[in-house]
Amino acid sequence: MRHAGLVIAVSLLVAAPLAAQEKGTFEVGGFGRWTSYPDAYQLHMNADGSKVDGNQFGFGGRLGYFVAKNWAIELDGSFNPTDLAGHQANVPSTEFASSVPLNYTPFHLQAVYNVPLSESGAVRWMIGAGPGYTALDKGISDGWVSVGAMTGFRFRVAQWLNLRVEGTADFLPTGYNDSSNVYLGVQAGASLMFGGCSHSKDMIGINPTSANLGPRGTQQFTAESWYCGKADEVTYTTSGPGTVDPKTGLYTSGADGCATVTATSTKGKLTSTANVCTKTPPPVVVAPPPPPPPVVVPPKPKYTFQMAAVNFKFDHSDLTKGGMDTLNTVAGTLKANPGVNVDVIGHTDWVGTNAYNMKLSQARAETVKKYLITQGVAADRIMVKWLGEEEPAATNDTAAGRATNRRGEIKQNN
Numbered sequence: 478m479r480h481a482g483l484v485i486a487v488s489l490l491v492a493a494p495l496a497a498q499e500k501g502t503f504e505v506g507g508f509g510r511w512t513s514y515p516d517a518y519q520l521h522m523n524a525d526g527s528k529v530d531g532n533q534f535g536f537g538g539r540l541g542y543f544v545a546k547n548w549a550i551e552l553d554g555s556f557n558p559t560d561l562a563g564h565q566a567n568v569p570s571t572e573f574a575s576s577v578p579l580n581y582t583p584f585h586l587q588a589v590y591n592v593p594l595s596e597s598g599a600v601r602w603m604i605g606a607g608p609g610y611t612a613l614d615k616g617i618s619d620g621w622v623s624v625g626a627m628t629g630f631r632f633r634v635a636q637w638l639n640l641r642v643e644g645t646a647d648f649l650p651t652g653y654n655d656s657s658n659v660y661l662g663v664q665a666g667a668s669l670m671f672g673g674c675s676h677s678k679d680m681i682g683i684n685p686t687s688a689n690l691g692p693r694g695t696q697q698f699t700a701e702s703w704y705c706g707k708a709d710e711v712t713y714t715t716s717g718p719g720t721v722d723p724k725t726g727l728y729t730s731g732a733d734g735c736a737t738v739t740a741t742s743t744k745g746k747l748t749s750t751a752n753v754c755t756k757t758p759p760p761v762v763v764a765p766p767p768p769p770p771p772v773v774v775p776p777k778p779k780y781t782f783q784m785a786a787v788n789f790k791f792d793h794s795d796l797t798k799g800g801m802d803t804l805n806t807v808a809g810t811l812k813a814n815p816g817v818n819v820d821v822i823g824h825t826d827w828v829g830t831n832a833y834n835m836k837l838s839q840a841r842a843e844t845v846k847k848y849l850i851t852q853g854v855a856a857d858r859i860m861v862k863w864l865g866e867e868e869p870a871a872t873n874d875t876a877a878g879r880a881t882n883r884r885g886e887i888k889q890n891n
Contacts (some may be wrong), residue, residue, distance in 0.1 A: 498592075500546055502681065502745060503543075503672040504539075504540070504670055505539070505541075506538065507536065507550060508538070508667075509535075509665055510535045512659070515652065515659055515660060515663040517567075517656055518617065519520050519561065520559055520560065520562060521560035521562045521576040527829060532559040533557075535557030536652075537664070538554065539554075540553075541589070542650055544675070547601075548591075549591065549719075550587075551585070551586070552584070553584070556580065559578075559581060560577065560616075562576060563575040567654055570615075579613060583625075583662075584612075585647075586608055587607030587609075587626075588605055588606065588859075589627070591631060594630075601631065602628070602631075605627045605628075606624075606626040607625060608623070609622070609625040609647055610622055610623065618636060621662075623648060623650050624648045626646050627646070628644060629643025630642055630842045638667060640657070640665075640719075641664070641667070641668060642663075642664070646659065647659070676745075681711065681741075681745070681749045684700070685698070691730070691755070691756070691757065691758060692730060692733075692757050694730045695727060696727075696730075698713065698721070700713075700726065710743040711726075711738055711742055712743065713725075714741065715737065715738050716737050720732035733757055734754070735753065741809045746772050755762060782888075785806075785886075785887045786884045787803045788887050789883045789885070791879075794840035812852075815821070815887055816891075819858065819859055820886075820888050821841055821845045821846050821885060823845075824863075824868060824869070824883070825865055826878075826883055828873075835865040838866075841863070842862060842863045846861050
């Protein structure tokens with residue numbers, strides 16, 4: 478028997494794919510038990526009148542199945558051999574003996590909820606209740622239906638191995654001698670967990686999540702679904718106008734309006750939805766072309782201004798002596814030709830962030846405008862613009878190129 482038990486235990490360890498406390502998980506375990514017997518009869522004592530503690534220990538086993546996450550149905554039974562004290566008036570078998578053997582064998586069928594006490598779920602508080610059957614034989618031969626309850630703790634040592642300790646109570650409304658009996662017990666043991674799977678990554682997602690179509694238009698919907706760590710098959714349904722192929726997810730529009738396409742996973746029963754709307758476009762009305770606008774020929778300035786530029790030092794917006802000389806010449810030209818308006822455009826090299834260079838190029842353009850105004854050019858003839866590092870005049874890979882790019886340009890804008 479011991480060899481057979483070892484083979485079964487090893488087989489369970491090898492076979493288990495194992496995810497504790499998930500729906501579909503099986504539990505097989507064994508435990509040792511200490512029992513506190515009722516006062517309806519007395520256990521055998523030592524000669525000095527003290528209890529023989531060894532008379533209160535037994536062993537048992539359990540089968541469990543998780544019908545939902547953290548909810549299990551458990552069936553357990555135990556064998557608890559003890560000895561009755563002799564010469565008990567209410568126990569006929571002890572009348573002419575100093576002690577008589579007694580076997581206490583309880584069975585329980587209980588619903589047990591496992592309350593997680595840690596984020597990982599490695600420690601759980603168990604609480605359960607359900608009907609039971611209590612059998613006594615040898616010194617007392619009888620059996621009774623009972624109501625049982627239990628509470629205790631489950632410790633997950635590994636995905637496949639749990640340690641358990643729990644207290645039990647069995648109430649027999651009409652037990653031995655037709656009186657209410659209460660049996661209390663403490664059980665400690667281990668359980669193998671197998672079967673089931675982890676549903677923490679179960680999911681389904683449909684793509685796309687929305688679409689707009691014309692009459693008799695089509696849209697291909699696809700869905701990805703996972704159940705127990707494996708891809709799950711998907712079926713498609715629709716509510717509203719239009720039809721969808723249940724296997725391929727190809728939707729064909731119908732009358733104007735909006736519909737919902739639902740993807741449902743076969744095993745996980747998860748759903749994901751998409752909205753699709755159909756609208757017939759209005760008829761196209763071709764309007765006569767508008768008359769061409771009158772051609773307005775702007776007067777040409779009497780003078781064509783040639784672009785000028787001034788350069789700045791690195792990370793500066795103040796003018797150099799050479800820049801002032803250039804702007805003096807530009808100011809003289811503009812004052813001599815009052816019909817010419819200009820854009821002043823600030824630029825930088827690519828050193829620094831784009832946001833910083835934008836502000837620096839603005840400052841350079843404002844500096845050029847202010848200087849031209851001080852030289853007598855009307856402010857309303859000058860428009861300021863800035864482009865940062867976006868329009869280099871030369872390569873930024875060389876010092877000479879970057880120096881060329883640190884500039885302010887003056888261009889005619891009319």
